[in-house]
Amino acid sequence: MLAVGLQHYLILSAMLFSLGVLCMATKRNAIGILIGVELVLNSANLNLVAFSKYQTGTGDGHIFAVFVILLAAAEAALAIAIFMNFYNNVRTIDVDRGDELRG
Amino acid sequence: MENHTFEICLALGVVIPLISFTILAFFGANAPFGKPRAAYLALGAIASSCLLATYVLISWYGLSLEQKAQLTQEAFRYHWADFGSISIDVGVKLDSLTIIMYFMVTFIASFIHLFSIGYMAGHSDEVGGECKFHRFFAYLGLFCFSMLGLVISSSLLFLFIFWELVGLCSYLLIGFYFDKKFASDAGMKAFITNRVGDFGFIIGLALVVMYTKTFDLDAAADAFAQQFNAGTGIFAASIDLFGWHVSGLTLATLMGVGLFCGAMGKSAQFPLHVWLPDAMAGPTPVSALIHAATMVAAGVYLVARVFRLLTPDAQFVIAVIGCITLTMTALIAIVQKDIKKILAYSTLSQLGYMVFGLGVGAWTAALFHLMTHAFFKAMLFLGSGQVIEGCHHEKNIMNMGGLRKKMPVTCWTFFIGVLAIAGFGIPGTHIGLGGFFSKDEILAVAYERAFNMHAEAHGESGDSHGDNDNHGDTDDHGSHVRADVGDNVQLASAGSNTTALLAVQSANAMASGEGGGHANGTQAKMDIAATLPQLPKWMFWLPIIIAYVTPFYMMRCWWLTFMGKPRDQHVYDHAHESKLMYIPLVVLAVGTVYCSYWVFRPMISQASEVAANAPAVVAFDGKIHDYSEIPTHAMMTLTHGEGMVNPHTALAYIVGISWLIGMLFAAILYWNGPKLAGRIKDAVPGLAFLHKTLENRLYIDHVYDFILVEGVKTLGRLWGWFDTNVIDNFVDLVAYAAKGIGVTTGRQLDMGVEKGDIGLVDNIANAIAWITYSTGSGLRRPQNGRIRTYVLLTAGAAGIALLFVLIWSMSSDATEVISAASAQ
């Protein structure tokens, strides 16, 4: 059986990241975008933990990962609050309708 | 002995009117200062100043010359500010001239305050319905403060400061009825015309400070004399004015002429005389006080004060200007119909006499004339105020006539004034009014300068002057004087005339003008007489002719106003005399008759002696007379060497009977009103044209209006137009060119290029902004507000970055790091 090394984690992480970005780029639904963001963040977490295990051997990466999870939770809460407001204003969560920031 | 009583009294007298002004300015409008009280406060203030002045005058009169000289020298100086390394001091110039001027100002001002109470009671309501009574008296207080400050200033800078302040008061009081356009116009004209004069004053002041390193009048004059003797300072200097190389004596002349420019403005000398007739828009008491008696005399006073700084050439310029003014304005006065305008032109003419007098060197006589003129002209103006007030603001003498029955006091005091200005007196005796003596004295000096002096000087001092051949030579005399300067050998020699001029001045300053200094001064003063340029003959004859014209136009004015039959019954019926205004008229009349000669003349000649102010003056009689000799009729009894015929005897008769002839002629011509004169005017060819020209003031005002006023305004407009259009358009081109570079698309910058004033950098700056803006608007297309676009952009950018890193890391150590990591 093939030993699982750093490379495998990195490849998984890259795949997750790509899927996340793709999700963000294609979804018009705000919740979908939020899921994409979560994917990207978690791919980063995976990287952090993997590097921490194979590269440095210290617990730093784990701690960072915990922080990121925390942040992701906060961010999700905020984002959903924004979407609620957004929905209240335009009766949809289609992000393409929110182009008032256009320069 | 340190005694500052006099200075303290004088300074106090200056400050009291200021206090009155301050109180009235702040609280004048409030209830406790109702109409009369404001006036009483102002009157009280100036009256106390007058009392102080009287005290000083009397005490001063009792002092000996030594004591006076000592007091002058010990006068207190207070350090005011530093001008570079030069200290500017405030102080009182304590001498006879100051005291006599001070007394004259306070005395006349007191009675004009008194007169104003009655006069303004009827007039103050003219201003916008609100009582501006207190404002009038506040301004008068400010004026008295400034005028007295001007008189006592020991420093040229302070003289200038007060000089401007009296100008301000004049502006405010001329424009007192400022709701009337003509009044505010006149005020503005006065102020700006004076500013033109001040322009010269500043340049003169700059030259004085530059070379004498002091502002003090005495110190500057001493330094000037010293520099002349040594051929240093201003006499060795040269400056460059727009390529005009001015040096030595010319520079010194320029200095004198510059200072005189100030006097030209304030004393309304040609060509800056235009403001004074317009100034009659102010209330009549103001015309009497400011525009007849005191402020307009300030110019003469200034020239008298800086007399020791004037070179012979500068004096000549002054004489020419004075001569032109006195002639021209007297002629204009003949045809005027407005009673105040006639008086204004006669004031101009008399000021011309004073300036002319100073120019020819008749220092004492000119100031004497100033004093006598102040009294009778103030009285004449007050009289005219009575007439105007009594006739309900009728100013045209053509509509008057026969008023003697309705206003006898005014009529006869006015007549005394007419006599005084005409020069009433009996030649050969001591009977006569002030104007008789003062005018005669000026003309006598002019006569000396035009005919006698040079020949005499040659004759008497020929021994020591054998080497100087140009003395009588009018043409190149100026150059002769200049040639002397800078030549140290000649300067050192006692025989140099020009040196003597100033050597004597400094000698006199040191000797303080009494005792032994005189004996050897005599010869030197003869030298001075010889150095002054000879006057052209016309400069003697014109004043003589005008001496005949003056009585004529004054008599015309009086006769048409008071004598004959009433020409306008309506005006005549309303005419009345205000009792309250009697006192000032009578007092000034008495002053005119009595004070002028017996009090002022000795005081002024004392000033000339003690202050060593005018050595040239006393030179003309050929011997130095102690001031005690002066009361014997000054110029007429002078002798010029033993056994010589006194030329003044003949002159005295020529001038002395002018008043009689002029007045008689006017009386005959206007016996039955102006009709006869009108018929003559129509009958004699050319006279009508002359009349019209004179009536239009020789068109000088028109020319000024056209060239200067409109010219400056047009220039301003042109300049403004240039700023907005020419520079703007030129710069627009540059800006468009800049815009053309690089940017082809995008919206026009919404600011637009406005039609304000835009400079070069402005448009370039705008162009830069525009470029930035256009670039930005190109870049803003991806910024469509869609999150997906942003994500794609970010991801794309990250991808590109990754690609770069990969390519780059192929050939770098980074590969090792990655491979090392994977190997682990």
Place this chain on the structure above:
Amino acid sequence: MDASSILNFVIFGPLIGMVLVLIAPSQYAKHITVGTSLVVFFLSLMLFPNFLNGSAFDGAYGENMQAVTQIDWISVASLKIQYYVGLDGLSFALIILTTLVMSLAAATSWNFETWKVNKGAKGYFALFLLLETGVLGTFASLDFFLFYIFWEVMLLPMYFLIGVWGGARKEYAAIKFFIYTLAGSVLMLVALLAMFFSSADATGTGTFNLLEYATNPAITANFNDPAHMFLGFNFGQVMFIFLFIGFMIKVPLFPFHTWLPLAHVEAPTPISMILAGVLLKLGAYGFLRVCYPIFPTAAMDLSFLIATLGVVNIIYGAFCCLAQTDFKRLVAYSSISHMGYVVLGIAVMTDIGYQGAMFQILAHGISSPMCFFLVGVIYDRAHHREINRFGGLWLQMPKYGSLATLGFFASLGLPGLCGFIGEIWVLLGTFNAQATHSEMTWAPAMAVVAAFGVVLTAAYILWMIQRVYLGERREEYAGFKDVTARETAILFPMAVLAIFMGILPGYTFQLMNGTIDAVLKAMHVSSDAIAMAIGG
């Protein structure tokens, strides 16, 4: 409290006020601002006992600084930037002037609610106080880097104050102001860097110390060396010109003056007061503190050009005044004309010229805010500023008329009021310049032309007074009330100072004379050293 802590409090006190403004509810913003600016004003007055007799500043230039705070701020490698503030005769009076004008301007902003644009009181007052810190810091800083930072700090609030709370064309005016000043700043930045590296060449360790630039013999020799080249030109001259342009935009000098009338016309009254009363002075102060002491040789070489610019300003400004029909624009152009005297006085580089220029700076700092305030008073009532539509205001508002006459006569240069002293000192000083610098043969002619400005000034001021204040009372203005108690309270200090400075200029001169002598001496020493070096 010792003097240096007072100075620091004065500089940063407004920042504390700004924080308070941001925290407190917006209806209290103006109270806090007025309070803060008054506290700062009184704090700055507390400096007076230390320097009252003026002799505290009498020492040699660079050693006579008072109330000094000098601490290292940014030390990275060879870069040594200090927080270095202090006062001497050049800056002390200007600090007092700034705090005073700021207090008065804050009081002028009291009727903020009635303005056309009256939103965002918090923002307005916060920016106002930030501006005050910027100005005070610029005047006090002796480190060029710090000077530059404060200079820039001042720029931004001003931009917003004009651009947000201004008149009809406020955006245009604000951007114009911003771009002009920024263009100047860029040149200053270039000079800043070049001077730093040159000073490093000269002494081994570079410095930003403005005083050392002027007094350290090694640095002055390097800066003024005619053989020292920068981009193919003489280093001293190039730097001088860069700095000069940077400052002249602020003064403003012809031909970079065009932003000023526009900014004034669009800015609200208090901002105009600050702009004319304080900000223009920064340019002149920059000449006195930076340009001249550090590059005396270049200054001497270019003196004819600079004096010409000064004279052109005087005459050009005065002529433009004659053409104006907007009241505020007229006062703005008169500022241009008056600042010409300052530049002329500085250009001749004599003690009298410097004295006159410094005095004119202060006098104009009193009289021009007063004039702008007077315009503001009438604008608040009439809502227009068209001179030809006014008339008879003196009758309608007697107190206002009297105060206005006083203010405009002070600006006209009437003796007994502040404007006169500066003008006459500059004119006489220019005329006398030849006595100090024999090569200035053009000086008398320059003074003669400048003296002609006196006539023009009288003409445009009196003409304006006639059109606005004199004449018959008009129906359309019948409802106008005379000046209120608040307005009187603002005008009164300026009127008193205008009179005080005019009557007793000695006290003002005392504050700066020692420093002026010291600066001139330092300039003399360094230019002599150069002359010696060339000769040897």
